[in-house]
Amino acid sequence: MGWGNIYRRRANVFTLAMIIYIDYKALQKREKFMKKPKSDALWKKAHERNAKRVFNLMVELEGLWVKLGQYLSSRADVLPSAFISILKQLQDSLPPRPFEEVCRTIEKELGKSTKELFLDFDENPLATASIAQVHHATLIDRQKVVVKVQYEDIKKIILEDLKDAKSIVDWIAWAEPQYNFSPMIDEWCKEAPQQLDFNHEADNKCEFWLVWMRLLGFGIHIRSLK
Template identity: 95%
Template sequence: MGWGNIYRRRAKVFTLALIIYIDYKALQKREKFIKKSKSEALWKKAHERNAKRVFNLMVELEGLWVKLGQYLSSRADVLPSAFISNLKQLQDSLPPRPLEEVCHTIEKELGKSTKELFLDFDENPLATASIAQVHRATLIDGQKVVVKVQHEDIKKIILEDLKDAKSHC
């Protein structure tokens, strides 16, 4: 992950911030010409729309962005409820990584394929989080286990995000 990728990530964040700013500013201007009863509904829709945008970008960017979203989901004192409900999905409902990626990571880390290590490996994860996902499996000796597989390249992503954050301080 080089500088080009860091700048692409920054550009995505900046672009989304600009879109959200323009969305809210336009609604603020429009509000002058509509009834208060309609205004509340429009603000609620804007919050929902922008919360989805933020959620989708955090899922795409992964790493520390997901951690930030998890933290923000606990801040009902700061954010509208639409943001809280959308960002709460980051607690335990992240999209799973493809099975091929999971198997590749296991083989890279352990030097053997899942077929060599397990009698059975459940392709549907029990949970997916910001840095890893968890699968049920049965070892060759029959012992049932849970396998936590770190997402590919997550270490690089987090380190780059930390460098990026440090450069802004």
């Protein structure tokens, strides 16, 4: 993930933010000359239109944006119902990353290939999420495990995306003081690095049926199925 791609992501995010802002501001101007039933219908369509725009970009960019979308889909107290219903789709599994990428990450983090570490490694992921995907595998000692592998360069991507999200929130608060989401983004800035550290995640797991096997890899997690 080069800086060219980082800047492309940034341009897409800020472009969409501007499009949505202009869309709503234009509707605010128009509704002054409308009766309430027509105004309500136009606002409903605007929410649906912009929710789809946000959803499509979040799916494209993945990472932090999917996590943010998942969080926002639970905030019916803040967002219109159109956003809630559309963003809830982000709770479903995302398209998996190529198996070659998974193998590269494992070899980079652990210093050995999947063939050296595992008797068997299922190429089809058990689950996919915003920052990682999970595979069934069998260790050399024949122990059945699941392996959680972070996506390539996801740490750099998420930290840059956080900067973008913070900039957009600050801009909205300046342009529309009644909408201040800074506390929410500030909390995300604190939590994101912890979510990227799988060793930290292991320390906080307490499912009685899982025994976590902590390896040195920052972006690899293996856990026993026994």
